Amino acid sequence: MKRMKLLKHWYLPSVLTCVVFLSSAFSLFSQADSCRLRISLLTCSPGQELYSSWGHTAIRVTDSATGTDIVYNYGTFDDSDPLFLFNFTKGLMIYALSSYPFSDFVLEYQSQGRGVIEQKLEMNCSEKQKLYSALQINNLQENRFYNYYFHTDNCTSRARDMIVKNTGDSLKFKPIISTPPPSYRNLIHVYLDNSLQYWNKFGIDILLGANLDKKVSNYDAMFLPDYLMKGFDSSSVNNKPFVSESRTVLPITLPAPEKPIFTPFVLFLTIAIAIAFLSMSKAKWLKTSLFFFDLILFLTLGVLGCLLVILWIIRIDDVCRNNYNLLWALPTHLPIAFFVFSKKDWVRRYFRLVFFLTILLAICWWLIPQQFNAALVPILLLIALRAWVRSKN
Template sequence: MKRNILIIIYVILFSLCAPQAIAQTQTQQGDTPDSIRISLLTCASGEEIYSLFGHTAIRYENYTRGIDAVFNYGMFNFNTPNFIFRFALGETDYQLGVTDYERFAAEYDYFGRDVWQQTLNLSQEEKTRLVNLLQENYLPENRVYRYNFFYDNCATRPRDLIEKTINGSLEYADNMTDTQTGITFRDLLHRYTEGHPWSRFGIDLCIGSQADKPINRRLMMFIPFYVQEFFNKAQIADTTGQVRPLVAADEKVVTTGSTAADHQSGGITPMQASLLLFIIVTTATIYGISKGKTLWGVDLILFLAAGLAGCVLAFLVLFSQHPAVSPNYLLFVFHPLHLLCLPCMLNKVRKKKLSQYMLGNFIVLTLFIGLWAIIPQEFDLAVLPLALCLLIRSASNLILSYKRK
C-alpha cells in the first residue's frame, strides 16, 4: 500500500513538473560548451516483472539556466482502457516523459535500485541537436510510441537518438552485426529473471522458438545494461577525422546498498509445484487403476487447465504482434483441443471406454517427451512433470478400457 501511494504521488508530481521542465530545455545561443551536460542513466533491476531488466533514461543538465531534467521513454499507464488485452496483442503504447532529476533519483533510491551515469562526450553542436530531438519527441503528437520489448523500448530509443545526433559515426568496439555470439533472446531473459522463477516460467511459456536463435550484439541492446557496456567502449569518429570516446565519465549517482538478492522472490518454485502435482497425479492414478476407478474428476481439472493455458498460447501465436511468440512447440502439450474435446473425452473415460482423444494425446505427448532434446525450442524443465501428468492420465484410460474388455 505504501509503495502504491508513493507511485501515485510520483505521477502527480510528474504531471505538474514535466511541462515546466520541457519548457526550460530550449537551447540558447549564449550557452557555452561546458554549461550543458548530457548523460545516459542506467538503472538497476527491480522486483516487478517490468523492472527486472533495468531501465535507461537521458539526463539533461544546463548549469547556466538551472535545468536538471530526465527524459524517460519508459512511461506507461496501467489504467489505459483494455490495457491487459492490448498488452497481450502487442499493442502496448509507451511514451516519453520528462521529470526533475531529483525526483527521478529519489524514486529509484526508494525502491532500492542503483543508478549509473555515463557523461556523453558530445560537442556543443551534438548536444544542441540531441536536445532539439528530445524536444521534438516530447511534442504531444510524437511522445507516444508502439512499444516492442525486443526491438523498440526504453533502452533502444535513447541509443538510436544518441547515434542520430553524432556528427560523424559511432564506432563500437565489437562487431555489432555478427550473429555468431552463441547468445539468444531467451538466454538474456533467463539472465535477468534469475531469482524470479515464476516470471521466468511465464516468459518461457509465452516465448516461442524464435527466441532461441542466436542474435547479434546490437539486438542485445534491448537490455539497458548492454547499452551501458557497449557505450563505455564506443568511440565517435567525427567528420574531421578526429576520434574521441563516446563516454567522458562513468559514475554511480544513486547508491542504495541493495543487491540483486534483495529483489529475489521467494516461495515455492514452478519446478517444485509441478513435481508435487506429478506425485499427486501419479499416486492417484496408480490407486485408480488398482481399484478400477476412472477418477474422471482428475482428468477434468488437468485437461481444463491445460486447455485454458493452450488458449492463451494459441492467442499469442495467432494474433499477438509480440516478437518471438510464434511458433511455440508447447502447443503440443497445452492446446485448445483439450477444451473442445473435454465433454466427449470425459464421457468415454467415465464409462471406461477407449477414448480416441486420450489415445492421440498419449501418442503426441510420448513423441514430445521423447524428442524433447532435439525440438528447436528451449523449455522450462517444470513443463516436463506437467506433460507427464497428462500422459499418465491418458495411459490410465487406455489401461482401464483394456481391462474392461
C-alpha cells in the same frame, strides 16, 4: 608635434591589439558557451515489479548556462487507462517520452531502493545541441507517443537510437556478447533467475513463442539497460572513449529477493510423483478421484492451448507466434476433457494419440527450435501417464 606623432603611433596599434584580443576572447567564450551542454546516460538497476525486472534507461541533459537539469524518459505509460489491459494483451502498448527534473528522477529511484549509474558521453558541441534539439522535438505532444515492443522498441532502444543517430558515424561499438550469441530468451532469463522469479520465468516461457529464441546481434543486445551501458562503456568516438566519466548516482538498497517455497519444477514434479503412485492403486474411490483430476488437468491444458492460439492471432507483435508449447497444451483438450468419464473407443484412441505425441515431444525436446522451461519435464510425464491410463480404461 613630435610627441603627438609618437602618441598616435603608439596608441592606435595598442587599441587595435586590445580589440583583437577582446574579440578573440569573446569568440572563445562564445565557443565555450556553445559547449555548455552535458549529455549523460542513466542506467537504473532492476526493480521488484515484473516490468522493471530488466532495469531502465534514461537520458540526462544538463545546461550550465540556464541551470537546466532535465531527464528524458521513454518509459512512461498510463496503466489507469481502462483499455490498458486489453491493449497489453494485444501487444498494443502505448508508451511516451516524458521529461522532468533530475532531482525528481533521483527521488523516484531512491524510494524504490534501485541503483542509478551515470555515464557522461563524449560528444562535440554540435552533436550535443543536435541531440538536445531532437529530444525537445520528440517531447512535443504530437511526437512523444510510440508503440512499445519489449525486445525491439523499448525505453532503452529508443534512448540508444536517439544518441547513436545524433552522434554520427564516428561512434564505434566493440563486441559485448558471448560467442555463440545468446537468444533474447537467454538474455531475459538471466535477470529472472537472478531475482528468483521462477514463476514469472515459467509463464513467459509458455506464453512467448519461438521468435524469442532468435539470436541477438551486438546492437540488438542493447535493448537491455545493462547491455547498453556496457556497449557505450566499450565504444569509442574518433578513437577516444565514448564515456568520459562514470559515477554511481544511487547505490542499490533494494533487499535481496526471497526464494519461493515451491518452484514450478519442484511443484509439478511433486504432483507427478504423487499421481503416479495413486494411479497404481486399485481403490475405487481413488480411481474416481483421479477421474476428476483428469478432468481438471485436460481442461486446464485445453484452456491454455486456446489462450496460446488467441495470443498468436491477435498480438500485433510476433513474440507469441510460432509457439511450440501448443504441442502439449492442445486446444482440443478443452472439449475432450468433459469425456474423460467416457469409455467410448474414440475417446480411448484420442488419449492414446496424446500419449504417443507427448512421448515423441519429450524425445525431440532438443530438436525443437524453442527453448522449453525445465518445469515442463514433470508436466509431460504427468500428461503421458494420465493419457495412457485414460486410453486403457
